[in-house]
Amino acid sequence: MSNGPVDLIKEGTTELFVYKNKASVKGPSLKDGMPFYNPAMELNRDISILVNQWILNTSAKHVHILDGLAASGIRGVRLAHELSGDFEVSINDWNEESFALIQQNIQKNQLKNVSVFQRDLNNLLLERRYHSIDIDPFGSPVYFFDAAVKSVYNKGVIACSATDTAALCGVFPQVCFRRYAAWPLHGPAMHETGLRILLGCLCREAARYDRGIEPVLCYTTDHYVRLYIQVHNGKAAANTSMAQYAIIHAKEVPLSQENASMVGPLWLGKIQKKTAIQEIRTLASSKQLNTKPLLWKFLDLLEEEADAPPFFYTINDLSSLLKVSPPTMEHIFEHLKQKGYIVTRTHCSPTGFKTNAPFDIVTEVFKSQRIS
Ligand SMILES: C[S@@+](CC[C@H](N)C(=O)[O-])C[C@H]1O[C@@H](n2cnc3c(N)ncnc32)[C@H](O)[C@@H]1O
Structure with missing residues (x-):
């Protein structure tokens, strides 16, 4: 060599x-x-x-x-x-x-x-x-x-x-x-x-x-x-x-x-x-891989977003746009699910979420944190 x-x-x-x-x-x-x-x-x-x-x-x-x-x-x-x-x-x-x-x-x-x-x-x-x-x-x-x-x-x-x-x-x-x-x-x-x-x-x-x-x-x-x-x-x-x-x-x-x-x-x-x-x-459980803990979490995330629609919102960007303080992810997930919409995390951003809810519903849920 x-x-x-x-x-x-x-x-x-x-x-x-x-x-x-x-x-x-x-x-x-x-x-x-x-x-x-x-x-x-x-x-x-x-x-x-x-x-x-x-x-x-x-x-x-x-x-x-x-x-x-x-x-x-x-x-x-x-x-x-x-x-x-x-x-x-x-x-x-x-x-x-x-x-x-x-x-x-x-x-x-x-x-x-x-x-x-x-x-x-x-x-x-x-x-x-x-x-x-x-x-x-x-x-x-x-x-x-x-x-x-x-x-x-x-x-x-x-x-x-x-x-x-x-x-x-x-x-x-x-x-x-x-x-x-x-x-x-x-x-x-x-x-x-x-x-x-x-x-x-x-x-x-x-x-x-x-x-x-x-x-x-x-x-x-x-x-x-x-x-x-x-x-x-x-x-x-x-x-x-x-x-x-x-x-x-x-x-x-x-x-x-x-x-x-x-x-x-x-x-x-x-x-x-x-x-x-x-x-x-x-299959990961049968392999010896140094990154396994990270890998499990990552594959979970990919599975979660598998059926979600394309693209996502981020809490920070929505918060700047709507000029309200950011609600928790739990709040957004709970309220969008209650209204019957799909909502998932995304591997693309730690503060991102994917949903099929229209923008006015996302806005309503985002703002509702102040009175809930
Ligand atoms: C980013 S490195 C590959 C890294 C590797 N797959 C790894 O996991 O560590 C890209 C390699 O492609 C080779 N390469 C670039 N163009 C090529 C071509 N047309 N045919 C064959 N090898 C090529 C380079 O010599 C280089 O070693």
């Missing part, structure tokens, strides 16, 4: 060599050209373990998993070591140092069910097909969408991360339009809007090949968006997905800025598959 300090770390039950100088929590950097490793993404990788175990458990066939942009190989090596079932893993990174480090990590874990590639991911995807494809780039995954939607088998899963949140969340709207052919929104709902723009883009790419998408588990943080979507073959599946793909007016998004106009096109359908999340959460 090449020069540079190497650290032995453990995630899940897997021990891996990574470059110490890349152990940053701030995010990707290409400065020294050594394989990237971000310890802050452990929860993200733990979710990968669970989703891929769910794929294996729900598939009757041999499953081929691809970690397409692997860096140290941590995701693919962990998958190969920590999953159980009939599967193999391919791990790819075009960087020479990564290729060497991945091989060392495979050896360290004495893995037999793994192949390593040093290829451009797009070329690899065009050559063969996979049941589960992971795309975890620096920045946008959009450059791999076309090849990924062609490569993935029917009912297979594409997972991708996007760290270009400045584009997706409307700091740079022109970049978003160029990259995703969609207008973003900058405001309280910008992270969910960004997630839905990315989903919309995948939906559009898949539909060109008569394929539909079904979100399984999707989430956003301040620093990245992460999607797991299942691809279904057929014109009917493509039409059903495309029916969820639309342009909306900014005023349809709660608390958006008045001067914004059109938003999207973006995905307006569900962003979680509730039954899958319930099964995925159950």
Whole structure:
């Protein structure tokens, strides 16, 4: 292996060599050209373990998993070591140092069910097909969408991360339009809007090949968006997905800025598959994962909001708009439920709530705290 300090770390039950100088929590950097490793993404990788175990458990066939942009190989090596079932893993990174480090990590874990590639991911995807494809780039995954939607088998899963949140969340709207052919929104709902723009883009790419998408588990943080979507073959599946793909007016998004106009096109359908999340959460008890307490809470939240409508209010923003002191979450939930509306928390904001209640009802409930 090449020069540079190497650290032995453990995630899940897997021990891996990574470059110490890349152990940053701030995010990707290409400065020294050594394989990237971000310890802050452990929860993200733990979710990968669970989703891929769910794929294996729900598939009757041999499953081929691809970690397409692997860096140290941590995701693919962990998958190969920590999953159980009939599967193999391919791990790819075009960087020479990564290729060497991945091989060392495979050896360290004495893995037999793994192949390593040093290829451009797009070329690899065009050559063969996979049941589960992971795309975890620096920045946008959009450059791999076309090849990924062609490569993935029917009912297979594409997972991708996007760290270009400045584009997706409307700091740079022109970049978003160029990259995703969609207008973003900058405001309280910008992270969910960004997630839905990315989903919309995948939906559009898949539909060109008569394929539909079904979100399984999707989430956003301040620093990245992460999607797991299942691809279904057929014109009917493509039409059903495309029916969820639309342009909306900014005023349809709660608390958006008045001067914004059109938003999207973006995905307006569900962003979680509730039954899958319930099964995925159950799987967590059989795995050794360092982030388990956090993971349980997070999956609870995703399950809770699975049937909620798109977008959300935040207590703080509503409070500024209505010029009243903020009521408690309990007050809002109790009163909206009493009136027969859906109301859920959202993973997008700790003070956010999703509801199908019209704005005048939300306002009434929000203000009623002063006399209740
Ligand atoms: C953010 S890192 C991957 C992190 C890794 N998945 C993890 O969980 O730690 C992105 C990697 O993609 C690789 N890469 C970028 N473009 C590529 C391409 N077109 N084909 C193959 N590898 C590529 C880079 O060399 C880099 O190692």
